[in-house]
Amino acid sequence: MDKVLNINDIKRFKDLYEDNKNNKLLANAVQKNGVLACAYNSAEATKMSTVFNVEVKDMVSVTNQKQSGRCWMFAGLNVIRKILVKNLGVKDLELSETYLFFYDKLEKANNKLEKAIEFVDEGRDSRIFQSIFDFGPDADGGYWHQFKDLVKKYGIVPLQNQPECYSSTKSAEMDAVLKVLVSKAVDTIVSMKESNESLSKIRDYKESVLSDVYKVLAMCLGTPVDSFTFDYKKDNSDKENNEAEIVSITTTPLDFFNDYVKEELDDYIVLVNFPSEQYPFYKKYKNIGASAMYCSDYFVLNVPMADFKSSAIKALKDQNPLWFACDVSAASFRTEGILSTEVCNVEELFGIDLKYDKYESVRFRSTSCNHAMTLTGVNLVDSFPNRWKVQNSWGKDFGKDGFFVMSDAWFDRFVYQVVVNKKYLSENVLKALDTDSIELKPWEQVA
Numbered sequence: 001m002d003k004v005l006n007i008n009d010i011k012r013f014k015d016l017y018e019d020n021k022n023n024k025l026l027a028n029a030v031q032k033n034g035v036l037a038c039a040y041n042s043a044e045a046t047k048m049s050t051v052f053n054v055e056v057k058d059m060v061s062v063t064n065q066k067q068s069g070r071c072w073m074f075a076g077l078n079v080i081r082k083i084l085v086k087n088l089g090v091k092d093l094e095l096s097e098t099y100l101f102f103y104d105k106l107e108k109a110n111n112k113l114e115k116a117i118e119f120v121d122e123g124r125d126s127r128i129f130q131s132i133f134d135f136g137p138d139a140d141g142g143y144w145h146q147f148k149d150l151v152k153k154y155g156i157v158p159l160q161n162q163p164e165c166y167s168s169t170k171s172a173e174m175d176a177v178l179k180v181l182v183s184k185a186v187d188t189i190v191s192m193k194e195s196n197e198s199l200s201k202i203r204d205y206k207e208s209v210l211s212d213v214y215k216v217l218a219m220c221l222g223t224p225v226d227s228f229t230f231d232y233k234k235d236n237s238d239k240e241n242n243e244a245e246i247v248s249i250t251t252t253p254l255d256f257f258n259d260y261v262k263e264e265l266d267d268y269i270v271l272v273n274f275p276s277e278q279y280p281f282y283k284k285y286k287n288i289g290a291s292a293m294y295c296s297d298y299f300v301l302n303v304p305m306a307d308f309k310s311s312a313i314k315a316l317k318d319q320n321p322l323w324f325a326c327d328v329s330a331a332s333f334r335t336e337g338i339l340s341t342e343v344c345n346v347e348e349l350f351g352i353d354l355k356y357d358k359y360e361s362v363r364f365r366s367t368s369c370n371h372a373m374t375l376t377g378v379n380l381v382d383s384f385p386n387r388w389k390v391q392n393s394w395g396k397d398f399g400k401d402g403f404f405v406m407s408d409a410w411f412d413r414f415v416y417q418v419v420v421n422k423k424y425l426s427e428n429v430l431k432a433l434d435t436d437s438i439e440l441k442p443w444e445q446v447a
Helices: 007-019 022-033 035-039 071-088 097-122 127-134 144-154 172-194 199-221 253-260 305-317 346-350 358-363 408-414 427-433
Strands: 228-233 246-251 268-272 283-286 300-302 322-326 371-381 384-391 403-407 415-421 437-439
Touching (some): 007 022, 022 035, 071 322, 097 172, 097 199, 300 427
Parallel strands (some): 283 437
Antiparallel strands (some): 268 415, 322 415, 384 403
16 A cells, blocks of 8 residues: 555445445444444343442442543542541541642642743753643643642541532633643743743742632632531431431641541552553652642552552452542443443454553553542452442442442453552562652653
8 A cells, every 4th residue: 555545545445344244234333323332242241240249338429520530539539538437437428629629720730830940941842841731730630649649738628618619510611711821821931031031030920820820710619718617417327326416626628637537648559550661560660740749759669460459459358448540431331330341342343453452552542541430349259350349430320329340351451550558568569669769751651
């Protein structure tokens, strides 16, 4: 075939397509119902049982991120909520995602502006300077380390003290304003530096931009609470006396976390499974350029799948839900709540080979971590997992009341990160934890 696609090429493709008489029948089905519906394997779907022999009991209620990219925040708060309801003695409690969303946006704006100042001498078109545009306040997404940084710095607030609003649940309009505001500011910073303006003037300008960012966030999300009074009813279901005990707490967001969660978040380690000669297992990798908070220092630990799963299973057996990140767009059935390469028969539908190495698929961007959820259970057969229970943040209308079931084969292929307390790590992983981190370039990616 020549460099340029020509009419003869297209005619040849058409002839090959029409030679297979089944294609017309399949085309009718796909055009009416879509790819996933036609690739759905009902026989395999019946094997995706929602019964698990290892399950986190009394898991907190399912939440709904709606039309926002805050999955990583919802998943992180699920981990904290489980601890908090136990320590407070309540049946359930939702925390304010809006409160953390405000500070996440403000920190991302500061980070982007500060990096513009730091890397401006590299040149507008340099790879390192262009990398700062990947992650600004207009991006809702994030990872565990960002969640940890926010909670440690700003604390947490019950949902009733800072509830959801239009822009927290439908963030696109707010994000569009922030994108223009901060991108324009980056351009101005570059121009100021090229005009030999003093660093003090540049920083004065940065402060004025952040003040505008604060204004936009305050109008869209509300001003974050500095202190609050939280009234709640203690769970007395195990007592003979049915009279409810009402508790009132007046505190600050940071004290609320420190006093009632009482958890050292630095003990939670981000494990990644990224099979690659370039990034060997049992090594720590850090990429400061991928942080949302300026000067945040974090790392991930690349481990084989055996260590990855065994740590997760130990934590689940000990009644601890786990934050994890995956490619939810792959072999995923939203309504049914099924994540399974066995149920999704796209290869058979089209008759083409779509098998792809995990490392290469990330490297060439056919897959990525695009969603975070919470692991809440696993089913073991002869000590080996065959399916996993997942709590999503898409409300109760998807899956079984908001919970999904994930096949173990899907876990192998499309789960890239899981966050586990270091007390559940194997000896080999703990040894790796004591080694120095390998610093990556801002554009490098390890899962």
